[in-house]
Amino acid sequence: MKTAAKDAATVYLATDPDREGEAISWHLAEITKSRTIKFRRVVFHEITEDAIQQAFKHPRDIDMDLVNAQQARRVLDRLVGYKISPLLWRKVRRGLSAGRVQSVALRIIVDREREIEGFVSVEYWSIEAELSKNPPSRSSRSVLN
Numbered sequence: 001m002k003t004a005a006k007d008a009a010t011v012y013l014a015t016d017p018d019r020e021g022e023a024i025s026w027h028l029a030e031i032t033k034s035r036t037i038k039f040r041r042v043v044f045h046e047i048t049e050d051a052i053q054q055a056f057k058h059p060r061d062i063d064m065d066l067v068n069a070q071q072a073r074r075v076l077d078r079l080v081g082y083k084i085s086p087l088l089w090r091k092v093r094r095g096l097s098a099g100r101v102q103s104v105a106l107r108i109i110v111d112r113e114r115e116i117e118g119f120v121s122v123e124y125w126s127i128e129a130e131l132s133k134n135p136p137s138r139s140s141r142s143v144l145n
Helices: 019-031 049-057 064-091 100-117 138-144
Strands: 010-013 038-041
Touching (some): 010 019, 019 038, 019 064
Parallel strands (some): 010 038
């Protein structure tokens, strides 16, 4: 890639249209980066002549929000998935892996359920009163009754 891009003014990156593809494009741009090369991202969802032509008519910059989403997902995989998978091997079956999203979602659900189970309700009452030394007038008594 470095050799091929060395003499190019613009490099078009056409990896998958999801966050993984966006991160791959970003990594490719990073390893081949030079001051003279411009990197443009083209995205298409079907491999047809029209879709590809449209993608090249509307190139864009690399979407760093998608790149960061992929990086965060990778970190979660390492923090949660790598710890849960060995547990699954010991308790359920060898070779199972804990999905990144499922593991994190399950953890959030379990933490919330534990919070609910640990909740101790306490009865309380709020009483408000408006007090006065003088009894209410006759007209206000009829409103109260």
